[in-house]
Amino acid sequence: MEKFFSKTDYRVVKKIAEGGMGAVYKAQQKGIAGFEKTVAIKTLLGHFAKNRQFIDRFVFEAKLVANLVHENIVQIYQLDRHKGEYFFILEFVNGVSLFSFVDFLVRTKTLMPEKLAVFIASRIARGLAYAHSRCDTDGKPLFIVHCDVCPHNIMITTEGLPKLTDFGIARATSTGDEKSVSGKLPFMSPEQINRENVDFRSDIYSLGMVLFYMLSGKNARRIDISNNDTIEQAKKNTIHWEFMPDDIDEELLKIITKMLETDPEKRYQDTSELSHALEYHIYKDGYGPTIVTLSEYMRKQMPILFDTSSGYTDDKEDNTDISGKTILMNPDSSNIDKTIKLPEEFFDEK
Numbered sequence: 001m002e003k004f005f006s007k008t009d010y011r012v013v014k015k016i017a018e019g020g021m022g023a024v025y026k027a028q029q030k031g032i033a034g035f036e037k038t039v040a041i042k043t044l045l046g047h048f049a050k051n052r053q054f055i056d057r058f059v060f061e062a063k064l065v066a067n068l069v070h071e072n073i074v075q076i077y078q079l080d081r082h083k084g085e086y087f088f089i090l091e092f093v094n095g096v097s098l099f100s101f102v103d104f105l106v107r108t109k110t111l112m113p114e115k116l117a118v119f120i121a122s123r124i125a126r127g128l129a130y131a132h133s134r135c136d137t138d139g140k141p142l143f144i145v146h147c148d149v150c151p152h153n154i155m156i157t158t159e160g161l162p163k164l165t166d167f168g169i170a171r172a173t174s175t176g177d178e179k180s181v182s183g184k185l186p187f188m189s190p191e192q193i194n195r196e197n198v199d200f201r202s203d204i205y206s207l208g209m210v211l212f213y214m215l216s217g218k219n220a221r222r223i224d225i226s227n228n229d230t231i232e233q234a235k236k237n238t239i240h241w242e243f244m245p246d247d248i249d250e251e252l253l254k255i256i257t258k259m260l261e262t263d264p265e266k267r268y269q270d271t272s273e274l275s276h277a278l279e280y281h282i283y284k285d286g287y288g289p290t291i292v293t294l295s296e297y298m299r300k301q302m303p304i305l306f307d308t309s310s311g312y313t314d315d316k317e318d319n320t321d322i323s324g325k326t327i328l329m330n331p332d333s334s335n336i337d338k339t340i341k342l343p344e345e346f347f348d349e350k
C-alpha cells in the first residue's frame, strides 16, 4: 500500500487561552496553492512530558478517542510531538465556552431559558451516547468515558451547536495518587471523587451537574478553594437544591434528580435513554429549541461574540473584570495575524 507523507505547516494566528494543562491557539493549517484551514492547537502538559507512564496512558486515551466523529464532539485531527512536547490539532470552534457564556449571563443578571439549557444538555448527551457506545473493529466495546464533563469543556459555536471537548484527557492525567483527582471537582461524580471505578454513568452525573449550573447559574456543589480539604468537601456530596429556581418544571427536576443519584445504579442506565428523556421534555408539545434558536439567543445576549472586529477572545484571564453589559473583550486585538514565537518553534523542524 502506498504511503503519503507530508510536512504540514501551521501558522499560529493567536493564543486563545493558557491554563494549567497547556495552551490553546488558533492556527492556519497550510496546504498547497494557498489552501488554508483554520484549526486549534492544544499543547499539553510540559511537566508530564518526562513521565513515561503518563505518556503511555495519554497516547492510549488519544488513540481511543481519535475516531470520534460526531457533530456534538470537537474533533481531533492529529496528535503530534515536537521536542518532547505533545500537542493536538483540533477542529477550531468559533464560539464561546459554556462556562464563559453562563458566567456572562449571571453577571448580566440573566438566567438561560429552561428549554435552551435542556437543549444544550440533550445535544451533549447525544455526543456522549455516541462515544459511550463505540466499539473497536472486532465489535468489542471501547468503554470510553469522558471523566471531565464540565462547562469549561463544552463549547457553543456561533451557529448554536454545542460541542464537547477534551475527551480522555482527564482519565489520562489521573495519577492514581489518593490526593489528586483529575477533572473539575464541582462537577465530578461521587465515585470519581472517591477514586472508585467509573463508567459512562459518571459522565451522566457530571452532565446533571452541568444542567444544574445552566438552570441556576450556580454550582450545585459548593467548594471553598481557600481550604486545602477540597476533595474532602466534595466527598460530602451536598447538593444545594435550594439554588434551583422555584419555577423549575417538575418533570425536569425528576430527570436531574435521576442524573444526580449518588448510586450509579439509580441513574439512567443508558445515555441514549437520558438523551431521549431530555429531548422529550423540550419537544413533547411540538416545536422546541433548535441550533437556530440558541444562536439567536446568544446573538441577543452576547452581541460581542458576533462582532468580528471586536477581537473577542474566550479567555478567562482577560474576561474577569466584567460588570454590566459592555465587556468581555480583549482590548488588544492587534495580536491577530501576528505569529506568536513559541509555537512557531514547534513546527520549524518537523
Ligand SMILES: Nc1ncnc2c1ncn2[C@@H]1O[C@H](COP(=O)(O)OP(=O)(O)OP(=O)(O)O)[C@@H](O)[C@H]1O
Binding pocket: 016, 017, 018, 019, 020, 021, 022, 023, 024, 040, 074, 090, 091, 092, 093, 094, 096, 097, 152, 153, 165, 166, 314, 315
Ligand atoms: N477547539 C477549540 N477551538 C476554539 N477554542 C477552544 C478550543 N478548545 C478550547 N478552546 C478555548 O480554550 C479555552 C481553554 O481550554 P482548555 O481545555 O485548555 O482549558 P479548560 O477546559 O478551561 O481547562 P482544562 O485544562 O482542565 O481542560 C476554552 O475555554 C475555550 O475557550
Ligand SMILES: [Mg+2]
Binding pocket: 152, 153, 165, 166
Ligand atoms: Mg478543557
